[in-house]
Amino acid sequence: MKTGERVVFILAGLMIGVVMILYVLGQFHIINFWSTNDVYIFNKQTEAGYDVYQKNGCRNCHVLYGEGDFAGPDMDGEGTRRTRDWLIHYMANPRKLVPNTRHDGKFATDFSDIPESDKNKLIDLMMSLKSLPGSPNYPKPPQ
Numbered sequence: 436m437k438t439g440e441r442v443v444f445i446l447a448g449l450m451i452g453v454v455m456i457l458y459v460l461g462q463f464h465i466i467n468f469w470s471t472n473d474v475y476i477f478n479k480q481t482e483a484g485y486d487v488y489q490k491n492g493c494r495n496c497h498v499l500y501g502e503g504d505f506a507g508p509d510m511d512g513e514g515t516r517r518t519r520d521w522l523i524h525y526m527a528n529p530r531k532l533v534p535n536t537r538h539d540g541k542f543a544t545d546f547s548d549i550p551e552s553d554k555n556k557l558i559d560l561m562m563s564l565k566s567l568p569g570s571p572n573y574p575k576p577p578q
Contacts, residue, residue, distance in 0.1 A: 462505075472570035473511045475500060476563035484560025487553045496543060499564070507537060512566030516574045522558045 436444075475481075488499060496507035503510075517525075521532070526546040529538035537543045546554060566573045 472567040472573070473501075474565040474567065476565070478563075480556070480559040481563045484556040484558075484563075487549075487556045488560060491544060491549065491553075496537070507543070510561065511564055512570060512573060514562040514564045515566045517561065519558060519562055522561055523554075526554045526558070 485499075488494065493499070493510075494503035497503050498505060498509045498511060501511065513522075525532050525538075526549075529536045529545055538545055540547065549557075
């Protein structure tokens, strides 16, 4: 291998290494790459909704308040992206609104096992999660 090729491979390897380190630091919230401009409304209703969220293991797939797993959609900003009516219909039949959803009863709950009062608490929580323009969680305009 020629010297120039070695240099290119070494630089490429270093760049990949740096990107991987930055990614891990970002995942653990040690460094932040941007300000999300998310707004959280805290009250007794949202606290009750958060308890339901925790009890049902939602954070195993979803990010809320900047914490959780990234396997499913980020819930921060959900109250700006969705309407209460949409969330009610989604929890009634997730596959009707989102055919390829993981909320199919196998991978994640289809909400049929969650009492109606708990669904309402979750919806109150989701509606309290707002995002401002400039946030990655702000709705994108239709294309």
